[in-house]
Amino acid sequence: MMRGPQIALSVGLWALLAASIVLAVTFGPADISPHEVWQTIAQHLGLPVQSGVTRLRDAIVWELRLPRVLVAAGIGAGLALCGAIMQALTRNPLADPYLLGLSSGASFGAVTFLLAGAALLMPVGAFLGAGAAMALTLLMTRLLGGATPSRAILAGIAVSALAAAATSFLIFWSATGDSYREILSWLMGSLSGTTWGDAGIVTGAVLLLGLPMLLAGRALDAFAFGDNAAATLGIDVVRLRWLLLGATALLTGALVAVGGAIGFVGLIIPHVVRLGTGSRHRLLLPVAMLLGASFMIWTDTAARSLFAPRELPVGIITALLGAPIFLLVLLRYRRAT
Amino acid sequence: MRLSFHLVALAGLALSVAPAWAQTSYPLTLDNCGVAVTLAAAPERVVTIKSTATEMLLALGLGEKIVGVGFQDGPVPEPWAAAGAGLPVLAEKLPSQEVVLEAEPDFVYGGWESNFAADGVGERPSLTELGIASYVSPAACRSVKPVKLSFDGLFADIAEMGTIFDVTPAAEALIAEQKAELAAIVPDSRGLTAVWYSSGTKAPYVGAASNAPAMMMTALGLDNIMGTVDDGWISASWEAIVDANPDVIVLVDAAWNSAAQKKTLLAENPITSQLDAVLHERYLVVPFPASEAGIRNVGATADMAAQLAALTFDQ
Numbered sequence: 001m002m003r004g005p006q007i008a009l010s011v012g013l014w015a016l017l018a019a020s021i022v023l024a025v026t027f028g029p030a031d032i033s034p035h036e037v038w039q040t041i042a043q044h045l046g047l048p049v050q051s052g053v054t055r056l057r058d059a060i061v062w063e064l065r066l067p068r069v070l071v072a073a074g075i076g077a078g079l080a081l082c083g084a085i086m087q088a089l090t091r092n093p094l095a096d097p098y099l100l101g102l103s104s105g106a107s108f109g110a111v112t113f114l115l116a117g118a119a120l121l122m123p124v125g126a127f128l129g130a131g132a133a134m135a136l137t138l139l140m141t142r143l144l145g146g147a148t149p150s151r152a153i154l155a156g157i158a159v160s161a162l163a164a165a166a167t168s169f170l171i172f173w174s175a176t177g178d179s180y181r182e183i184l185s186w187l188m189g190s191l192s193g194t195t196w197g198d199a200g201i202v203t204g205a206v207l208l209l210g211l212p213m214l215l216a217g218r219a220l221d222a223f224a225f226g227d228n229a230a231a232t233l234g235i236d237v238v239r240l241r242w243l244l245l246g247a248t249a250l251l252t253g254a255l256v257a258v259g260g261a262i263g264f265v266g267l268i269i270p271h272v273v274r275l276g277t278g279s280r281h282r283l284l285l286p287v288a289m290l291l292g293a294s295f296m297i298w299t300d301t302a303a304r305s306l307f308a309p310r311e312l313p314v315g316i317i318t319a320l321l322g323a324p325i326f327l328l329v330l331l332r333y334r335r336a337t
Numbered sequence: 338m339r340l341s342f343h344l345v346a347l348a349g350l351a352l353s354v355a356p357a358w359a360q361t362s363y364p365l366t367l368d369n370c371g372v373a374v375t376l377a378a379a380p381e382r383v384v385t386i387k388s389t390a391t392e393m394l395l396a397l398g399l400g401e402k403i404v405g406v407g408f409q410d411g412p413v414p415e416p417w418a419a420a421g422a423g424l425p426v427l428a429e430k431l432p433s434q435e436v437v438l439e440a441e442p443d444f445v446y447g448g449w450e451s452n453f454a455a456d457g458v459g460e461r462p463s464l465t466e467l468g469i470a471s472y473v474s475p476a477a478c479r480s481v482k483p484v485k486l487s488f489d490g491l492f493a494d495i496a497e498m499g500t501i502f503d504v505t506p507a508a509e510a511l512i513a514e515q516k517a518e519l520a521a522i523v524p525d526s527r528g529l530t531a532v533w534y535s536s537g538t539k540a541p542y543v544g545a546a547s548n549a550p551a552m553m554m555t556a557l558g559l560d561n562i563m564g565t566v567d568d569g570w571i572s573a574s575w576e577a578i579v580d581a582n583p584d585v586i587v588l589v590d591a592a593w594n595s596a597a598q599k600k601t602l603l604a605e606n607p608i609t610s611q612l613d614a615v616l617h618e619r620y621l622v623v624p625f626p627a628s629e630a631g632i633r634n635v636g637a638t639a640d641m642a643a644q645l646a647a648l649t650f651d652q
Binding site: 028029057060063064065192193194195308310313 | 573575577608
């Protein structure tokens with residue numbers, strides 16, 4: 001099935017991801033040697049190693065850095081996958097998980113729970129918000145006369161604007177003292193303070209929702225030639241489209257619940273991958289996931305290390321890197337056509 | 338005999354002249370956070386934004402001049418509670434410019450520079466055009482970097498407020514009282530480190546090197562683990578805090594983020610629960626309005642000194 005270059009590519013990307021995880025955990029404000037970091041992790045994994053670091057340094061490696069690196073990898077992979085699928089489903093190169101209002105809805109749900117004093121239930125709020133935004137988008141699409149890509153996008157824009165306005169109103173109305181700071185850094189997207197629980201949510205969502213979505217690569221290739229062409233190939237177009245949109249909504253909700261609204265990853269990673277692999281989805285989807293994971297690990301490592309002991313919301317870095325990359329991608333597309 | 342007579346006469350002269358020296362001559366021009374403020378006379382109708390501004394005027398006995406307050410951080414404490422009880426509240430949050438103008442102030446005194454925004458009480462130049470003087474708590478200045486806050490700087494701010502309102506004797510009395518209370522505080526000599534935890538959960542907002550938290554921690558004899566960053570407050574990383582493992586954690590008690598909530602969070606989080614200060618519950622609690630530069634800093638420092646003295650570190 002796979003040709004030589006593809007095998008080399010996937011081996012290379014898996015190696016990049018593994019190296020990213022192994023190296024990223026050695027970076028951070030606390031001055032811990034790479035040797036101590038790996039010994040600590042090995043000890044926790046049950047290997048016969050004694051790391052000998054203090055209780056707190058052990059906690060820094062095992063409770064702070066490793067779950068955060070894994071969360072970054074999962075969010076990067078998930079966002080890139082969602083972006084690639086949205087772009088294929090809507091045949092809109094500008095589509096990404098935020099297009100259908102899911103991210104704004106998730107933000108609204110999370111901020112509502114945060115301001116109501118239920119900070120621990122924030123992920124539940126994000127799930128509910130993303131689900132409500134998805135339902136509203138679907139309903140509006142139906143009211144507009146049925147599911148076409150452009151109608152779904154228009155409905156998504158309306159829902160997104162509504163949820164963003166509601167979020168702004170909540171912040172304006174409820175923020176007391178300096179509590180707005182927490183909300184703003186969360187809306188910008190930040191992986192500060194992620195725990196093993198978060199890592200469980202993100203990894204679970206990527207495995208349970210993301211991997212089945214990979215199987216749709218072949219059908220998505222048929223979509224590229226139009227709904228009729230796909231239908232003649234024996235694909236239940238309507239059913240598959242809504243299945244994929246629903247899965248994307250759930251996955252986005254899980255990712256936003258943990259990391260907030262991290263922008264540009266879902267938009268640029270699929271485009272960058274297309275430049276290298278072409279637009280066949282069977283290859284594009286897994287490659288985008290792997291590259292997105294490594295990209296997110298390094299941007300988050302920069303966010304937590306560059307300005308220590310300060311922390312920067314990682315969404316600022318993904319936007320700073322993402323916007324110029326996106327412009328370059330657009331220019332190359334223009335030259336290619 | 339003649340000499341002592343002269344001395345008595347001189348002393349009498351000095352006493353009769355002293356109030357005249359203290360009197361403010363108007364028009365008064367002063368530089369406040371990069372803005373030249375000119376006052377034709379002592380302000381008579383004042384709007385205060387934030388608790389620090391309100392409490393400053395109450396402490397100087399100027400409560401009668403306050404025609405409106407906005408964005409108060411909590412109840413006015415003793416001994417000014419009675420004076421602060423009947424103040425007209427313009428807004429629970431930041432009042433808009435129109436609401437402020439309706440109170441017809443001649444002086445708007447803001448605790449944060451950001452209060453003076455177009456979508457807040459109005460930008461300072463536009464207030465000036467309307468003949469309304471504006472004043473920002475000097476320690477809260479952002480457009481001009483303020484010098485590192487010290488208690489002497491704070492007393493100079495009180496003196497400046499005395500000059501503005503021509504109540505220098507009251508300001509001097511307040512400064513003398515605060516200096517005496519400050520002098521009575523014995524800095525802790527155990528060489529303890531501390532972090533000033535203001536708010537935030539995922540990225541904690543903590544006191545850095547240059548504002549009220551640093552000033553109070555220094556007076557308490559505490560070594561601020563974030564004292565290397567030249568800023569008032571910063572969004573810090575938990576990793577840096579855990580790595581430093583401070584002996585004591587100062588918890589800011591705000592209505593929206595109470596000390597009790599912070600204690601729960603610290604104890605439940607798998608990483609912060611490992612900190613020595615959390616394991617042994619070595620906390621100092623400071624009310625939010627007293628955690629920003631103002632007349633409550635000295636009292637809050639004395640209170641925290643007592644809390645600190647009660648903590649033991651023999652485990």
